[in-house]
Amino acid sequence: MYKFKKCALCGAETDLELSHIVPKMVMRTLKKTAAGNIRNSENPNIPAQDSEKHYMLCGSCEDLFSEKETYYANTLFHPYIKKEKTKFDYDSKLFYFLTSLSWRSLYLDLIDFIENHVVGIDALEHLISCEKIMKDYLLNSRNDIEAIEHHIFFFDERREITGNTEMAELRPHVTFHRGIISYTFCFEDDGTYGTITNMMGIVLITLYKKGSREKWERTQILNGIGSIEAKDQLISSVVGNEFMNILKTTQSASNSISEKQMAKIVENLKNKADKIKDYPVFQNWLSDRELHNK
Numbered sequence: 001m002y003k004f005k006k007c008a009l010c011g012a013e014t015d016l017e018l019s020h021i022v023p024k025m026v027m028r029t030l031k032k033t034a035a036g037n038i039r040n041s042e043n044p045n046i047p048a049q050d051s052e053k054h055y056m057l058c059g060s061c062e063d064l065f066s067e068k069e070t071y072y073a074n075t076l077f078h079p080y081i082k083k084e085k086t087k088f089d090y091d092s093k094l095f096y097f098l099t100s101l102s103w104r105s106l107y108l109d110l111i112d113f114i115e116n117h118v119v120g121i122d123a124l125e126h127l128i129s130c131e132k133i134m135k136d137y138l139l140n141s142r143n144d145i146e147a148i149e150h151h152i153f154f155f156d157e158r159r160e161i162t163g164n165t166e167m168a169e170l171r172p173h174v175t176f177h178r179g180i181i182s183y184t185f186c187f188e189d190d191g192t193y194g195t196i197t198n199m200m201g202i203v204l205i206t207l208y209k210k211g212s213r214e215k216w217e218r219t220q221i222l223n224g225i226g227s228i229e230a231k232d233q234l235i236s237s238v239v240g241n242e243f244m245n246i247l248k249t250t251q252s253a254s255n256s257i258s259e260k261q262m263a264k265i266v267e268n269l270k271n272k273a274d275k276i277k278d279y280p281v282f283q284n285w286l287s288d289r290e291l292h293n294k
């Protein structure tokens, strides 16, 4: 847990509040609907009580964020989780909330990236400038976040067919719908950088830079009034790798699986790492999972 001296957003040197990276209500909902203890992928043997949090923001910045978080909870998160709706109309408060969420995650990841030389200098510089742009927007010093894009992917595509059944072993449905995770990724060769956050099947992907082969359909959230539907979404992106990564991380933590089985799955993934790159493959695998369940 980080304990900053100054507010990460406004810079005020004051008592800081314990800020959640992924909103607390996501964890609350997960707990409420869980059959057993919630386990944290990083430390699977200890039931997690709460999601990741840090002393990061002052009281007024927390207040600035909380109104938009409530908006997101009421307009999108709860209606989706309760399966009340599949189409969501929104206004600019959603864009603000998504920015605040990815900004928190990026801010913390940048500390790690800088300390541990995780990414190259070009990527690092780009991410640092994006962090600044989002910070200014969050402080209401600007109205947009330039070319940075927010996308929401609902992890419940219902499709009809095809190949790749062995991947069903990874339990994608369970992983995404029972999971909470947020981190920043960089595909430096492709020129695609972003932050991915899974909130029980609502996956936010903020793209700081988009490679030329990226294709995102019916996923983007506009900075203003719009609507998004959990239907016919398509992603053809290197970010498909991150979906795999989330599955892998969660799966590694699962204690319901034997060592032998685990080794098999890991080996399987290693062999397929290159092929998983394009999202449609992954899409198909989801369909299989769907069929498998019928």
Ligand SMILES: [Zn+2]
Residues within 6 Å of the ligand: 007, 008, 009, 010, 011, 012, 057, 058, 059, 060, 061, 062
């Ligand atoms: Zn502040």
